[in-house]
Amino acid sequence: MHGYAYVVAGWLVLVGALGIVRSRHLVHAIVSLSVVQSGTYVFLLAVGYQWNVPAPIFTSRSAVTRAVVDPVVQAMTLTDIVVSAMVTALLLALAVQIEKTHGTVDPDRLRALRG
Amino acid sequence: MNAVLIGVALTLVAAAGAVVALTGRPGRQAVTLSAYGLLLALLFLVLQAPDVALSQIAVGTVVVPLMVLLAVRRIRRGRR
Amino acid sequence: MTRTVRLVVFGLGGAALAVLFALALLRMPPFGTADHPYRDLAVAAAAAHQTGNAVSSVNFDVRGLDTLGEEIILLGSVVGAATLLRPARDESERREPRGGRVLDSTALLCWVLLAVTTLIGIDVVVHGHLTPGGGFQGGVVLATGLHLLYLAGSYPALRRLRPLSWYQWGEGVGAAGFAAIGVAGTVAGGAYLANVLPLGTLGHIASAGTVPLLSLAVGVAVTCGTVVLLAQFLTQELRITRRE
Numbered sequence: 001m002h003g004y005a006y007v008v009a010g011w012l013v014l015v016g017a018l019g020i021v022r023s024r025h026l027v028h029a030i031v032s033l034s035v036v037q038s039g040t041y042v043f044l045l046a047v048g049y050q051w052n053v054p055a056p057i058f059t060s061r062s063a064v065t066r067a068v069v070d071p072v073v074q075a076m077t078l079t080d081i082v083v084s085a086m087v088t089a090l091l092l093a094l095a096v097q098i099e100k101t102h103g104t105v106d107p108d109r110l111r112a113l114r115g
Numbered sequence: 116m117n118a119v120l121i122g123v124a125l126t127l128v129a130a131a132g133a134v135v136a137l138t139g140r141p142g143r144q145a146v147t148l149s150a151y152g153l154l155l156a157l158l159f160l161v162l163q164a165p166d167v168a169l170s171q172i173a174v175g176t177v178v179v180p181l182m183v184l185l186a187v188r189r190i191r192r193g194r195r
Numbered sequence: 196m197t198r199t200v201r202l203v204v205f206g207l208g209g210a211a212l213a214v215l216f217a218l219a220l221l222r223m224p225p226f227g228t229a230d231h232p233y234r235d236l237a238v239a240a241a242a243a244h245q246t247g248n249a250v251s252s253v254n255f256d257v258r259g260l261d262t263l264g265e266e267i268i269l270l271g272s273v274v275g276a277a278t279l280l281r282p283a284r285d286e287s288e289r290r291e292p293r294g295g296r297v298l299d300s301t302a303l304l305c306w307v308l309l310a311v312t313t314l315i316g317i318d319v320v321v322h323g324h325l326t327p328g329g330g331f332q333g334g335v336v337l338a339t340g341l342h343l344l345y346l347a348g349s350y351p352a353l354r355r356l357r358p359l360s361w362y363q364w365g366e367g368v369g370a371a372g373f374a375a376i377g378v379a380g381t382v383a384g385g386a387y388l389a390n391v392l393p394l395g396t397l398g399h400i401a402s403a404g405t406v407p408l409l410s411l412a413v414g415v416a417v418t419c420g421t422v423v424l425l426a427q428f429l430t431q432e433l434r435i436t437r438r439e
Contacts, residue, residue: 005121028139050229078166082265178339
């Protein structure tokens, strides 16, 4: 159990990258990229986890002395999710635009067009 | 108990991530991506990160898959 | 580069990365450790500013400048996607989108759900400093709820509830509001995004100083940004005539 969460994070990055490498469709590559980025969410939250303590939300002043899970990495993960969604949106718009101008979204055929 | 829950959630996420990345057809990927987003949100809940889970449910299971679906349909129509 | 060569290159690179990552993991603190120095500092900072939700405290108080950067990424991405997805010169927008009939009960359910999600979204935004949530999560919920109208088969109703220019303005106003609160911090507190408002008592709705205001600004920006973004993709899909 020691490093399993980290291993899963690394696995997501690699399997997402494999998806990009094997991709025959730009949208597929974009979705795979978002899987790569989701590895970073798992990694960040794994870094901040502590066994058997609650979320970093306090309902009263007296509760503040209690140990909680690290809020810093959670805030970073939130930013990460937003940035990932925005990058995905922008890339999808680019893919739509590429289809309009080149008539294909297969990365290999796009390369052939340019060559 | 916590260790078991986290272990199960991590395993599900690892498997679902592979399914999403290796699903060949982007149209179907929108569906697997949505399911993957939900599993990630469950993992975040188990890891005591409700803020992140909430954001992941809204973004990862609804908004991003919807954009993927619309983009795929637009591209498919253009190519016909 | 053929597909086989590309896969081989990826295999080598991936294997090397996996080895380096495994070596790095050996020096990592174990998963679930009790030793979290940043946690201790962040929780102390949240308590000092009477913020119940320590994640919101990090996002809007301690790391406020990063969140401003995130807002600008959001703005840039929305503007970029809107520019890319403008109807091209050889395309024309249809007035009436094709729309199948939807059962009345489905439509009713979607309207009810719209009301529910709107309430939940507002609740999540305004209590972001107390309970899980905040401007970002609530904003996405609000924007998603609005698109239930599309499921209700009422694209015209969606377009009526969604005068897009308002949302484009909203996006800008939200981001500008965030920046303006930061400037107010400079004027009153001597540092950009300084938490200058009365802090109140932890757990009360009026607490945490500028945190709920910044959260609200982000909520407005994210709601509007997401609506504008989804609108671009919906327009592409529904209202651009096919080139046959």
